[in-house]
Amino acid sequence: MTVIDDMEASTESIAAGNGVLGQRMLRKEDPALLTGEAVFTNDMKVPGALHLAVLRSPYAHAKILSVDVSGALAMPGVLHAYSGADLADSWAAPMPCAWPVTDDMKNPAHYPLAVSKATYVGDGVACVLATSDAAARDAIEAIDVEYEPLPAVIDLEDALSDNVVIHDELGTNASYTWPLVIEETEGDCQKAMDESAYVVKERYVQQRLIPMAMEPRAVVAMPQPFGGDMTLYSSTQVPHILKVMTALTLGIPEQQMRVVCPAVGGGFGSKLNVYAEELLCVQLAQTLKVPVRWNEERGENTQATIHGRAQIQDIELAADEQGKITGMRVRLIGDMGAYLQLVTPGVPLLGAFLYGGVYEIPKAFDFSCTSVFTTMTPTDAYRGAGRPEATYAIEHAMDALARKMDIDPLELRRRNFIPKEAFPYEAYTGLTYDSGDHDKAATVAENILGYADLRAKQAAQNTPDAKKRLGIGVSTYFEMCGLAPSRVLASLNYSAGGWESATVRVLPTSKIQVVTGTAPHGQGHETAWSMIAADKFGVDPADVDVLHSDTAIAPLGLDTYGSRSLPVGGVAIGMACDKVIEKARKIAAHQMEANEEDLEFAGGMFTVKGSPDKEMPLAAIAFEAFTAHDLPDDLEPNLEVQVTYDPPNFSWPFGTHMCVVEIDVETGETDVLEYVAVDDCGNKVNPLIVDGQVHGGVVQGLAQALYEEAAYDSDGNLQSSSLAEYLVPAASDVPSITTGESITPSPTNPLGVKGVGEAGTIGAAPCIMNAVVDALSGLGVQDIQMPASPLKVWTAIQEAQA
Amino acid sequence: MIPAAFDYVRAESAEEAISLIGQHGDESKFLAGGHSLLPLMKLRLAQPTVLIDIGRLTDLSYIREDGDVIAIGAMTRHMDVENSPVLAEHAPLLAHAASHVGDPQVRHRGTIGGSIAHSDSASDLPATTLALGATYVAQGPNGTREIAAGDFYKGFLTTDLAADEMLTEIRVPKMQGAGWSFQKFNRRAQDWAIVGVAAWRRNGDSGIGLVNMSSVPVLASGVSSALSGGASIEDAAALATEGCDPTADLNASIEYREHLARILTKRALEASSS
Structure with missing residues (x-):
């Protein structure tokens, strides 16, 4: 990505004033952060x-x-x-x-x-x-x-045996078992496993990760x-x-x-x-x-501070002769750590709804999660929270199925995609995916990467004695974010709702205050929310101030996590702006002695259809609303509206990631040569921020695939307790990331937006690991658990060749 | 990340520094660039009671020709070693190895003398200067002495330096025309080497230093002997782990580390021969 060009382009577009939505506007937050003037706690x-x-x-x-x-x-x-x-x-x-x-x-x-x-x-x-x-x-x-x-309790299956019980008063280390109950489907899954042409059975370990926020x-x-x-x-x-x-x-x-x-300075759920x-x-x-x-x-x-991931996943996929999925079984063991923190037990469950990926999955789906206490740091939500784990399992298992069938993994995916025409689509879980165009996202990624040519290059390069082997990785994903309709959260036993609050007020001098219940910690809400309001009112984003993160100033809110801020909080702001404009319209109609329906509002100005000489700027209306000297009867003074928005559905971003890796067979080192991310998050308020989220997310997912692990020894000591051992990759360690465009607006909210905070992370780990296994399967390597360190890759090659 | 309490004194000359360390004894440490010592202190793994800051001894920051050798002052920063035209001409292997130390911030503060005196076998410069047949100059209360690199490293973070001696100069033989290679294998650019190999070849001679293959930097003399005796690179490199005693950690098993040492030695020798 060429950041310099983006900056130049953005300066120009902001100068244009109106139509600010969709512009690559530089972030308002950054001057203070970059000069060290921002005040942290x-x-x-x-x-x-x-x-x-x-x-x-x-x-x-x-x-x-x-x-x-x-x-x-x-x-x-x-x-x-x-x-x-x-x-x-x-x-x-x-x-x-x-x-x-x-x-x-x-x-x-x-x-x-x-x-x-x-x-x-x-x-x-x-x-x-x-x-x-x-x-x-x-x-x-x-x-x-x-x-x-x-004795320390580190191994999850050992913990379940209750050989050593950690909390004496519980009498067991098992915290809960949660099945996803799908009505009238008992036995369907086993039938699929018994009768289908292909079955793959895989075990994946989601290693513990440390969120490691910069602050x-x-x-x-x-x-x-x-x-x-x-x-x-x-x-x-x-x-x-x-x-x-x-x-x-x-x-x-x-x-x-x-x-x-x-x-x-960052959170990632921690x-x-x-x-x-x-x-x-x-x-x-x-x-x-x-x-x-x-x-x-x-x-x-x-x-x-909490850790993330930490699950053992057993996944079985059944498919017919053509590779169409006929059934799926998932058994999870979730590592809770020593205690249940705020949302610890719910994290594995969030994934339950995404094991089906972007595919037409029958209701022959059998999911159960058992979670267990260990003598390690408590786990909890970490960027994606259950959904990257689920996506990893289905996407890595799809590659295993493609290898078993000896067909191209992208082709296998296409045979299973939910077709564009099928949306809104009721999934096997009972949830409704609002929109999707998976073939388009895959095609965009395929074309950017030059997929077919790379497959030919790979075939030529990966001779049995090749010192460097190419691997091509594909992952597709759905993300369930914008948590969520409050009633759905209730059905999951979550103790809070999923609404968000926004207050929009036009001050007497026509400057605008937006009060949000979201709590940004790096996302750029001050920029994005001011763009939403500026677009609605036809003013410069610089004239909009965003107030947040103080319960005395913004008393109502449910904060920032789960990629919820834009599809819930941002939408609430748009709705509040609309209501303020409706009130302003009443005042304008009264002042100009016109009918409300004859008024048009654009560029911060009310005009009267057919009377070009009649106009009234928002600034004048704001002052009238403030003085209240001449308002319509029954209209309260001031231009201020509070909206609480409870979304009717999750938001369902999706996408396709592809990458190319080259593995040094002699050392086991993996070099990511190319990475393409096509993340469809609906309409983009600020594509610069979207790109930043995707880049950061991809790097975090790549880090899980290749670098990071909270490794414990058998005595329960964290061996990677500093940044020298816990390998957060730096800029010099990651590839350049190419982002491709696919925009499928969400039909469930008026802005047509979806969340994007977690998407990159969700797509990246399976994409990289699919490429790693793709590079080595010709040598007989079946799988490698994350992180695919040089040691693990080299060891896997040695074992496969032995 | 707050060190235990310590006293701090600043030396204005090498003589004063040596006198101060004699005065404060075992619990005092010289502070050069601070990029090994200060992190250890912040983790409270090191708790010296007195730091003797030698950071202002700028007269010990130099790189100059001295007959057949290049003399490098102990307080020369890695960045100056990396960018030295003198070293580029006479010992490019050392300049290149210095460019692999840590990250740019470390290289602007860390010093070659500090790195060698700290003698972490996972550091790049001890093994590299060992491979180059360097000599180290130590100054004590009774004057200076020269220590061959091969005699300097005594054990884990232990050197031949006496408690009241300070490393003041590194002397590297001029080596124009030698083929050379530095192979550093790590997971992130900024990390210590999992295994590193510094190698040079000229005419029939060679020197191979191994990073992180023992508690001390290792001179793979068996490889050099084999090459002198006409062995192929492949066969010679297979001898790289002779005399090594590597440990296992999160990044490498002993077996993997030994494998890497052989592979990287082979690669280094191939690159030095072309």
């Missing part, structure tokens, strides 16, 4: 704040026999030190899990500090408050904890003078959820809680949570009546 100057440091268990599983904080209290600058037992009475409720997926789900009580048992390396067992961060961190080393180490977490809890009000500043992506949950967990009246997110340190800071600040702050170190971030 840890940048805040808070006089008198005490610094919290948390002592963490060095054991994966250990009884806490005693905690002696006296050594810490004797250290310079230390004012307070607490064990878990010291604070045990401070909590009105355990830390929240908002997704009890089954009625009998086992959920151990989880408190901000462990009291009797530590259940993962990094579990907090004591804390210190000191006058500086350095003093606090020095002091925790002086806390004396006596542990009785117990680790940070918290400042600031008691307000008099009355008990509390402001919590946190590097979170869910200020509204956090406000409710903090109030519940700490027993603080909700109206006294305010949550503010200063600039937030900040979609309610964390121990947030609760510790608020509770201690409230008790001590001083501000309390905490800043997460990178090493802590790898252990005290």
Whole structure:
């Protein structure tokens, strides 16, 4: 992608003023971020704040026999030190899990500090408050904890055996089993397996990943003078959820809680949570009546912030002679880690609805997920949350089926695509896919890559003694995002709704304020939301200010995750703008003595059809609305409308990714030569932001395929607890990404938009891994588990050749 | 990411630095570029009580011809080694290896002397200077002495330097006309080598240094002997792991590391011969 050209083009298009939607406008957020002027939570100057440091268990599983904080209290600058037992009475409720997926789900009580048992390396067992961060961190080393180490539980199947039970009070490590129940289909799946021409049975391991947001977490809890009000500043992506949950967990009246997110440096789901340190800071600040702050170190971030993925997937596909899918069975084991965090148990279930990919899947579908506790960091939502895992399984299994049938994997996919004419399409799950054109997305990608020529090149290059082998990867995907209609969430036992709120007000001077309930942490909502409003009102996006991420300013909202912000929050803004314009129309009609239906609104100006001399700019109407000197009867002053929008369906972006890899057979090194991503996210508000999301997402998916793994040893120690061992690829390690265009507007919302935050991640991992196996299958390699490190690739080649 | 408390003193000359380290003893450390020491301190894996900052000893930053050798001051930054016209002419292997150290930020701060004195066998420059037959100059309270690279590396992060000695200069033989190659195998550009090979060949002579194949950088002398004796590159490279004692980690098993050492040695020798 040629960024420089984009920048030049965008300057020009903004100068044009109107028609701003769809322009590659540079982000409003970036000057502050790029010059270092943006204020992150840890940048805040808070006089008198005490610094919290948390002592963490060095054991994966250990009884806490005693905690002696006296050594810490004797250290310079230390004012307070607490064990878990010291604070045990401070909590009105355990830390929240908002997704009890089954009625009998086992959920151990989880408190901000462990009291009797530590259940993962990094579990907090004591804390210190000191006058500086350095003093606090020095002091925790002086806390004396006596542990009785117990065996670690790392392997998921071993965990299910209950040889070692982690939470004694549960009596088992199994948290729940959740089947996807499809009416009147019992036995259909087995019948398909028994009677179909082809069956493939595969096991895939979704390794644990560390989200690794650029900004680790940070918290400042600031008691307000008099009355008990509390402001919590946190590097979170869910200020509204956090406000409710903090109030519940700490027993603080909700109206006294305010949550503010200063600039937030990425989340990828890891900040979609309610964390121990947030609760510790608020509770201690409230008790001590001083501000309390905490800043997460990178090493802590790898252990005290949630991990993602971590599933074992068994997938069986049955197909007829032509390769048409006739049945599918999926069994998952989900690794919950030591505790259920905010939405931990729901993550594998989200994938249940996407194992069918973009294909016509019969209802002979049998899905069940069993989730289990281990002595590792809790898992939770990580970019895609269940959906990349599902897409990986179906897309990797489709390649296995294509190999078994000895047909081209792209051809196999085409035989199974849901045809364009079939949309809206009711899937095997009962959900309705709103739109799709899979053949088009595949064709665009195929043409950019030069698929047929590459297959010929591959055939010529991959001789048995070739030192470098080419592999071509294809993945197609559907994404279920914009979570979601509130009633659907209810059917999944999710504790919150899926609506979003927007308030749009035109100020007396005609400048526009948009108040959103979304909580951007890198997505560029200030830019995109101002473009939506600017387009509606016919003004410059610079005249629109977007207010967000402060529950006092934007009290209603459900925050940012699951690619929901644009298809729910952005749509709400468009609807609020329309309502403001309708109100303005009434005022304009009154002032110009015309009928409302004779008024036209364009470029920020109301005109009267057939009377070219009559016009009234929005600015004049805004001032009339403010003075209220001459408004129509029964019309309230001011131009302000609040809309709460509950979407009628998920949004269903889709796409095709293709790539070419070259594998050095002697070393096992994989080089990604080309990557093409065609992501159809409907209408694009700002294609520059879309490209950024796709690029970042692809790199994150590629990272899962080739680089990243939260590797634990058998004692439960995280071996990749720094950026030297946890291999986040850098710009120099990833290929140039070509994006292709396919736009199928969503029919379910007036903007025709779909989410794009997770799409790249969803498409990329199977695409890369399909290419890796494609390169090596000629040598007899059946599969390689992620990440396909040089060691694993080389070992697989050795084993296949032996 | 906050180190344990330590004292800090700044030396204005090599003599003062040596005197200070004598004064503060075992728990003090020289601070050069800080790109190995400071991360260890932030992780609290190293907790020196005194840091003696030698960062301002700019008189130890130079690259100059000295008869048959190139003399490189210990405080010369990797970026200056990488871009030196003198090294480009007389020891391009070293300049090239320096371009593979870490990332640009590391190369602008890290020093050749710091890297060699730290003697991490996974670092690029100890093995490269070993392959080149370099000599290191150490200065102590009683003057200077020269230590052959082959005698310098004693064990894991342990060198022949006495507690009160400072590495001041690296002396690399001029080697115009030699074929050379640096093969660094890693997963990300910025990482330490999983295995690295620095090699040169000229007439019948050769030098092969192995990165990360033992607790110390390894001179693969068996390979050189075989080549002198007329062995093929393939056969000689098969001897690369003689005397190696590699460890396993997340990136490599012992077997894989040994395989890589042989493959990369073969590639390095082929590139050095063309």
